[in-house]
Amino acid sequence: xADIEQAPVxxxxxxxxxxxxxxxxxxxxxxxxxxxxQCRRQHGAPPSYTSASWPNVTIHGEKNLKWFQSxxxxxxxxxxxxGSSLFWEPIxxxxxxxxxxxxxxxxxxxTVRHIFVAEKGDFYxxxxxxxxLPQSMTASMA
Amino acid sequence: MSDRxxxxxxxxxxxxxxxxxxxxxxxxxxxxQCRRAHGALGxxxxxxxxxxKIKGGRNITxxESxxxxxxxxxxxxGSKLFWERVxxxxxxxxxxxxxxxxxxxxxxxxxxxxxxxxxxxxxx
Numbered sequence: 734x735a736d737i738e739q740a741p742v743x744x745x746x747x748x749x750x751x752x753x754x755x756x757x758x759x760x761x762x763x764x765x766x767x768x769x770x771q772c773r774r775q776h777g778a779p780p781s782y783t784s785a786s787w788p789n790v791t792i793h794g795e796k797n798l799k800w801f802q803s804x805x806x807x808x809x810x811x812x813x814x815x816g817s818s819l820f821w822e823p824i825x826x827x828x829x830x831x832x833x834x835x836x837x838x839x840x841x842x843x844t845v846r847h848i849f850v851a852e853k854g855d856f857y858x859x860x861x862x863x864x865x866l867p868q869s870m871t872a873s874m875a
Numbered sequence: 876m877s878d879r880x881x882x883x884x885x886x887x888x889x890x891x892x893x894x895x896x897x898x899x900x901x902x903x904x905x906x907x908q909c910r911r912a913h914g915a916l917g918x919x920x921x922x923x924x925x926x927x928k929i930k931g932g933r934n935i936t937x938x939e940s941x942x943x944x945x946x947x948x949x950x951x952x953g954s955k956l957f958w959e960r961v962x963x964x965x966x967x968x969x970x971x972x973x974x975x976x977x978x979x980x981x982x983x984x985x986x987x988x989x990x991x992x993x994x995x996x997x998x999x
Contacts, residue, residue: 749911749940764993770975774886777955777969778903778915781993801952803886809953815938816948816955818914832914833993842993856901856918856970856979861995 740789746835748817752797755819757831759789764833764842765870768859769849771803776818779854782830783842787822790829846870883973885954889934892956894927894968900982901970905990908940913955918971920979924964 740758747754762784772780792798798820799813810820821830833842847859851867859865881898884891901920909917929935935957936950947957958967970977990996 749908750938771886773971775952775954776913776915777971778913778918779971780913780915799953801887803952811953813936813950815912815940816936816946816953817912818953818955834910834914834991838992840993844994854971855976857981
């Protein structure tokens with residue numbers, strides 16, 4: 734753990750009210766937009782997620798973070814005060830997806846792909862020319 | 876007024892709503908507040924006064940995000956549902972919470988000057 738704690742902070746972020754703050758050390762994955770029905774309802778629109786190794790993520794104000802088990806495989810973390818969506822965690826994989834929207838600019842991140850487009854909502858079109866996958870990513874992309 | 880009715884609700888089902896009549900084309904908001912709250916764009920249509928009903932309203936937590944403005948989400952599952960100018964009587968409703976098909980399409984992008992840096996915002 735010592736080497737992780739000494740690694741420079743790659744990004745910081747926080748919810749809308751500031752009750753939950755995060756620091757991420759080490760690499761962040763490129764941003765992926767998820768069009769699945771669960772994400773659409775929980776975020777209110779298709780969300781943009783980066784991803785990091787859990788041990789590289791430090792959470793301040795964790796008592797204000799509420800987890801909702803949204804399926805057998807995953808849970809979603811949001812601020813119980815302002816409702817900001819912060820995390821999607823596939824349980825037991827040692828990684829966590831982080832809402833790109835909570836990160837402080839400049840993020841240095843780019844969106845690279847859309848997933849679960851087979852479940853896309855009808856109120857928008859995807860027009861950015863990026864890769865579109867009908868379902869999930871392969872393990873090598875995660 | 877048409878006899879259309881839109882329905883929707885949060886991910887866990889603790890909050891449900893219905894809106895009577897035709898709805899305005901949604902707007903997509905790129906502002907920093909929406910980006911943080913939603914982890915996405917804020918995509919909303921408008922439920923006019925006296926045309927909407929909410930079931931399970933006790934499960935909504937309201938957060939005052941600016942003076943006179945509050946955002947409503949389900950306290951159980953965190954789903955973002957509403958944006959309200961307090962006292963206006965009308966309610967902005969997230970398109971993502973609406974049951975499919977909605978029959979609506981985003982017609983306007985706003986606050987593009989405040990967009991996130993990890994995507995290329997549309998030019999309008």
